[in-house]
């Protein structure tokens with residue numbers, strides 16, 4: 001009964017894995033259930049989006065500087 005609270009069943013192979021495991025220890029299946037796993041999946045996307053916006057801003061500044069240098 002208490003084991004059920006700290007274990008999850010792999011939907012791929014049916015193996016019982018620890019609740020905190022992100023992947024199945026038998027078949028390496030990734031547990032993509034609702035809750036903390038979906039939250040972890042969102043955070044890297046936000047980071048990459050922020051990085052893309054910063055890179056785009058730097059690129060815009062560089063392009064503007066190059067245009068100013070070429071015009072002068």
Ligand SMILES: [Zn+2]
Pocket residue numbers: 010011012013014015024025026027028029
């Ligand atoms: Zn499995």
